[in-house]
Amino acid sequence: MAIFNRYFTVLFRLKTKWISLLLIIQTVASFAMTFFNFNNGHVYINRHIFSNFFTLWLAIFIVQAWLFTGIFYLTTCFQNERVSGNQTWRLIPIDDKKFYFDNILSSFAALLFFVILEIICTLILSVVTFTFDSQFHRSLIELFADIGRHLQQVDLEIMFNFFGALMMVILCAFFGYFIISFLNYSSRALLDFLPQALSKAYFRIIAVLVIILVAWLAIKASNIGLQIISFPFRFMMGETTGTNDDLAIALLLMLLINILFWFFDTILFSKFFEAREGK
Incomplete structure (x- = not known):
């Protein structure tokens, strides 16, 4: 357990290394979009900047928070696969399943x-806006009063x-990590079993074709199972009734799907996925 915690800390620091840079970029970008207008390749100073500057800055910052969170999520996905495929990381004294x-x-x-951190930055900017923007001040007080009335009905x-x-x-979020790892590990495992005489380009083409074929056969062979597995995603797309029972079923199935892909990933990672030097 001590080794697990130690490498968890190391990996956590590795993956949070660029957080401060992302937050600085987001803050500067949202400030620039508030202060300037961009039109037809020209940059203009916002003429109404002094009337609602902080409110507009807060709104743009919140919108960009979703974008930068998605960017950071994709970054961690890339770092996952890079660490998994690094021969140095695979040599650490820990079981492959625990390392995964x-x-x-x-x-x-x-x-x-x-x-x-995004929430904290948003709250700080909200406090600044609340202090300097009287209209936002009144609207926020009314909003909290309305929320307080609705909390009594919770x-x-x-x-x-x-x-x-x-x-x-x-x-x-976990499903995204698991499915990306599954595609990476399974495709690499297929490539390793193909004849080495083929070029790398042919490797990838054949691997993609094999994956498509396996997926097609799985869909044809288990249409009922596919309907069950796809339920959480159909629920999120609004294709079901959206009742509490549907939400409970969607959560249970999504949990089972995550466990299933975690099981497949650990097997592929420990048995078939070979790390490579210099990746």
């Missing part, structure tokens, strides 16, 4: 840390929907 889980868990912790059903949606987001 350490890698995934540190990525999620880094993502959670980034989201918390029941177990609403709480279940809130925490259920939060759990769905967490499970979707």
Whole structure:
């Protein structure tokens, strides 16, 4: 457990190395978009900047927070696969299954840390806006008063929907890590079993064709199973009734899907996925 915690800390620091840079870029970019207008390749100073500068800055910052969170998530996905394929990391004295889980868990912790920092920065900018923008000051007070009235009507059903949606987001984040690793590990395993006489380009083409063929056969062979597995995603797309029962089923199935891909990934990673030097 001590080794697991030690390498979790190392991987967490590795994946949070660029957080401060991303937040600085986001802050500067949102400030520039507030202060300047961009039109037909020309840059103009915003003429209405002094009337609602902080409110506009806050709005742009919040919108960009979603973009930068997505960028950071993709960055952790890339770092996951880079660490997994690095021969130096694979030589550390820890079981492959534990190392894989350490890698995934540190990525999620880094993502959670980034989201918390985004929330803190948003709150700080909100306080500044609340102080200097009188209209935002009044609107925020009215909003909190309205929220306070609605909180009196909160029941177990609403709480279940809130925490259920939060759990769905967490499970979707893990699913993204698992499916990217699965595609990486399975394609690399297929390439390693192909004749070495073929060129790398042919390797990749054949691997893609094999993956498509396997997926097609799986769909044809288990249409009922596919409907069950796809339920969480159809739920998120609004194709189901959206009741509490549907949410509970979607959460359970998404959990089972994550466990299934985690099981496949650990087998592929420990048995078939060979790290390469200099990756």
